[in-house]
Amino acid sequence: MIRSILTILLLFSVTLAGCSRDPSPGGDDSGTTVGMVFDVGGRGDNSFNDAAYSGLLQARDSLGVGVVYVEPSGEGADREAALRNLAADPDIDLVFGVGLLFSRDIAAVAEEFPETRFVCIDYQHSGDDLPANFSGIVFEDRKGSFLAGAMAGLLTESGTLGFIGGMDSAIIRRFQEGFSAGARHVNPDISLITAYIGMTGSAFTNPARGKELALNQYSRGADIIYQAAGASGLGVIEAARETGMLVIGTDRDQYDLAPGHVLSSIVKGIDRAVFTTVVDDLEGRFRGGEVTVLGLDGRYTDYVYNQDNAELVTPEVHRQLENLREDIISGAITVE
Known part of the structure; x- marks a missing residue:
């Protein structure tokens, strides 16, 4: 049974609804905790967010990492506060922002928390240099x-x-x-x-x-x-x-x-991208400072x-x- 402890996070007087912590069934065996902030729509969209969540759960169950996730509220205006709150948690090593709407906020937050690694799925690159603790992932x-x-x-x-x-x-x-x-x-x-x-x-x-x-x-x-x-x-x-x-x-x-x-x-292959990123991070191969393109080759982008x-x-x-x-x-x- 997944143990989900619902908490209310407070940062800069912003209340973030829907933050949950799912420890690994056997405890945080890897000593690593991964955070994820979902895009608007949240879990249950049978689409983008659910795919990311599936990868997060696979990392929890297969790699023994603890996971913490935050559901968006409204149009997700609190996404920056959610990212900051996860980054400020000393137990969280890696933070995912799920969706293009995180593009502007997450790279800036990464610069403020250099000891935490950040990843944006569907990152919309502005052309600026990226911090070494930040990785963007895009699909073809x-x-x-x-x-x-x-x-x-x-x-x-x-x-x-x-x-x-x-x-x-x-x-x-x-x-x-x-x-x-x-x-x-x-x-x-x-x-x-x-x-x-x-x-x-x-x-x-x-x-x-x-x-x-x-x-x-x-x-x-x-x-x-x-x-x-x-x-x-x-x-x-x-x-x-x-x-x-x-x-x-x-x-x-x-x-x-x-x-x-x-x-x-x-x-x-959002679930695969999340899982393999966690694996790379655990093994010291985090690909910071760059944008990774996942496409038809390898069927990261494919038709059913x-x-x-x-x-x-x-x-x-x-x-x-x-x-x-x-x-x-x-x-x-x-x-x-």
Whole structure:
């Protein structure tokens, strides 16, 4: 049984709701404690945050580290305070910030706490030099989205596809751009309808709006929608189920949310990235001062093809997607 002690953290008069400490089942065998601050939407989004949490639990169970995690409140305006609070805890050696919204805050906090290592998942690099105790991790989301677009372009019956993003931002725009490029690579006559939930972090936590936008796109002829919207994407998936249409999920395999209607998911190996980063830190190989790109090579960025969706993604389409994947890796196809 996971023992979770709910505490309320106070820092600079900011109350951080949802901080929990999960010791290793056998105690903190490694002598290391890892902290994690989740993105807006928190655990239970069946997407980005849950993938990161899975990696954290794997590190706890396999490596014997203690773990502490903080759920966001509202739009996550307290993320900087949460990072500072974890960094100030002398028992915490490594702190993860989960999501692009941490990019500005976490590098600055890392400079103030040089004895603690920090990692940002989906880091949005400003071009500034990074402190030696900070590591950014990014995924080849544009290339993964290219494969999503190619899949949809090969399988659409209407010739119209949809894209729904969460927060209108540079990273989510990469999903849209890759999806559009992949679809038109295999089918130049494709029509694409695009929409974004909003302009702030709360755009990742509004499944009702996601469903509304998806129903609109399906009514306008889209038969496959690619969603990159965090917890808001749950509404897109529900719309696919209700209308009998298809959706492509993101970050984790989302097939079980609407069996028969989730064509595939573009997955990021966020859980693997978290786990291997903890391993590297324990073994003295922390990669500070740099941004690590995890992509199609090694399948850190990939599309789901298994027994669940094999009837939706035909063997011929799968073969074409694998050829495209190899061409992207080799450089025969350039995805800008």
